[in-house]
Amino acid sequence: MARKNKTTLADIAKMCGVSKATVSRVINQSELVSDEVVKRVREALHANDYRRKQPKINIPMPVNKILVLGEQDLNSPHSFFGSILRDLKQQCMDLDISIELLFRSQLLISNTEQVLTRAQAIIVLGMDDDELLERLRSAHLPVLLINGYDPKMQFPSVTPDYYLGGQLAADYLFSLGHKKIKCITANIKPTLYQRTEGFKRSLWSRGITSPDSSIIDLAPYILETGNLSEDVKHLGTDFGAHKWIPDMIRDGVFSDCTAIFCICDMVAMTLIEALRTQGIRVPDDISVLGFDDVDIAELSTPPLTTIRTDHKRIAKVAIHNLIQSINEGGDTVTRTCVSVSLVKRLTCREYKNA
The missing domain is CATH 3.40.50.2300 (Response regulator)
Structure with missing residues (x-):
């Protein structure tokens, strides 16, 4: 079906037997047009669903x-x-x-x-x-x-929305049937512990009244020297997880859980590699979920399930x-x-x- 052409100002003027200037005056509510002509033009505008083209306004940026x-x-x-x-x-x-x-x-x-x-x-x-x-x-x-x-x-x-992200992560793992879930976090700043709190909220909603027992916090390790900014700078994008997670696995820290939520993708990929090194398969033996969806997440082996932040x-x-x-x-x-x-x-x- 051919698309119907939009009604123009000239069309309305022709229908009403007036000039385009008169139609324009009616649209702009000028007092120079008689009531009878105003009524006739407005009826034509309404009957033909006329839409006035809005002018483009170039607003200057307050900064350059x-x-x-x-x-x-x-x-x-x-x-x-x-x-x-x-x-x-x-x-x-x-x-x-x-x-x-x-x-x-x-x-x-x-x-x-x-x-x-x-x-x-x-x-x-x-x-x-x-x-x-x-x-x-x-x-x-x-x-x-x-x-x-x-x-x-x-x-x-x-x-x-980090709080929502932490809650989404836990909700998804529960939906897969996991009941023993842990979270690897680094509660050193608000944007990190918001994820942890969202994760804990999901556990609370399922009657797990002591969710702190499911939290593996890297913050005490990071704060060992007492210089937070310097410690984080030298630990890398996984918050130093590569230094401590292999020992945690050997010590059985994760032996009582079937799924782990990691506070960011780089921690998740560090965990997956450490598990693989010790003969534990992801996801066959344990499920792992990250946060951020950085570019490398889909290229990891196996590709990482994660919470995406819309950059x-x-x-x-x-x-x-x-x-x-x-x-x-x-x-x-x-x-x-x-x-x-x-x-x-x-x-x-x-x-x-x-």
Whole structure:
């Protein structure tokens, strides 16, 4: 069936026996048209479902350069923040905004005020310690945190819905018939323990009143030297799991469970390799589920079942919220959660009691 052509201003004018200018005056509610003509034109507009074409409005951006502040692991092709940075670049390119990347180490050894004058706004990736936040507050620039938390609620933030993600992970393992589930976490910052709390919420809802016994927390190992930022920096993207998990397996820490939820994909892949080394098969002997869906997750052996964080959506919401905050003069500070979803691959299977 041929598509019906849309009614134009000229069509309405011809139907009513008036000029296009008169129809335009009626649409714009001009007082220069008689009541009789107004009635006739409006009836024709309604009868023909006329839709006025909305003009395109080019709203100038309040910024043309954003400074992105991150840690050195942005250089890793498989890091969570490397993926976020890639999508931030694309979003800014679409809006004709330039980006400059600055590592935290550069900020600490340089004159903070001189460095920050190069930007009109700042996006911080994954860092929210008190020292850094105080430096940023003194800069008096618009700041947005991605995967960070400002306890004073002075900076807007955007994060994946980690609480929901932890709950989704546990819910899925329970749906496969697993009843003995553990979580490997690293409760060293809010964005990490939110995942743990979501996991525990799922256990609580099933009558497991002591969910803490199902938590394997790497934080005490990480905090051994008392210097959290330095410890994490040198432990790698798996929070040092490669150092401690092999011994945990040998000590039987996981012998009483059939499935394990890991706080991030890199911990999950470290676990899978350590299990394989000790003759324990995934998913035949034990199921493993990760978090983040980094690029390498689907290339692991076997491909990793995980909770996906939408990097593109996070980047888009971050730029939108930052621009909105600037336009509103920073009067409104929001914490935005971006939805997460389950990605089913091959590291989880239905539990069948032998």
